[in-house]
Amino acid sequence: MTSSADPTNADRYTRGAQLLHWGIAVLIVGQIFGGLAMHRLPQDSASASFAFELHVSFGLTILVLSLVRLFWRLTHRPPALPPGTARWDRLFARTTQALFYILMIGVPLIGWSLISSGAEASPADIFFVLPVFSLPVPGGEGTASALSELHELGAAAILGLLILHVAGALKHHYADGDDVLARMVPGMKP
Numbered sequence: 001m002t003s004s005a006d007p008t009n010a011d012r013y014t015r016g017a018q019l020l021h022w023g024i025a026v027l028i029v030g031q032i033f034g035g036l037a038m039h040r041l042p043q044d045s046a047s048a049s050f051a052f053e054l055h056v057s058f059g060l061t062i063l064v065l066s067l068v069r070l071f072w073r074l075t076h077r078p079p080a081l082p083p084g085t086a087r088w089d090r091l092f093a094r095t096t097q098a099l100f101y102i103l104m105i106g107v108p109l110i111g112w113s114l115i116s117s118g119a120e121a122s123p124a125d126i127f128f129v130l131p132v133f134s135l136p137v138p139g140g141e142g143t144a145s146a147l148s149e150l151h152e153l154g155a156a157a158i159l160g161l162l163i164l165h166v167a168g169a170l171k172h173h174y175a176d177g178d179d180v181l182a183r184m185v186p187g188m189k190p
Helices: 015-038 046-075 087-116 141-176 180-184
Strands: 009-013
Touching: 009 015, 009 180, 015 046, 015 141, 015 180, 046 087, 087 141, 141 180
Parallel strands: none
Antiparallel strands: none
């Protein structure tokens, strides 16, 4: 394994890891709030169709970036947690990270499966240009309903994990006084 740490400082994440982290985070937050707003639009309106196309496009972007991030994570070792970090804290961090990867990949796949089930009146295009091919998913109202529910539950789980993740980073920064947060924030000094 190669080191994910910046060559000038072995205790920081690389620029690539930081870019993937913050880019995916912004997209996920946008998707959650965009998805909530999308459901409030009149169903057969042009604005709903526009919002749906964007939701699908950004969801598939998250899927691709998350796969890139997973590959990056598997090939680049992150900085170690500070010495003295409690065992429960280490386990919590690993569990949260694993769940994030599962959801960052799983929720977009479930959304893609939902549109592949034929639940939507028209197929989606990625950023209004590239048609989204369908996954081999059985059609029908029962499948679509189950996938829709799973997609919404997954988004809620991501939001819950995001809150825990931010709380953990703030705990490390303010309560523990360590540099865990500074490692991922570009330009932030430990």
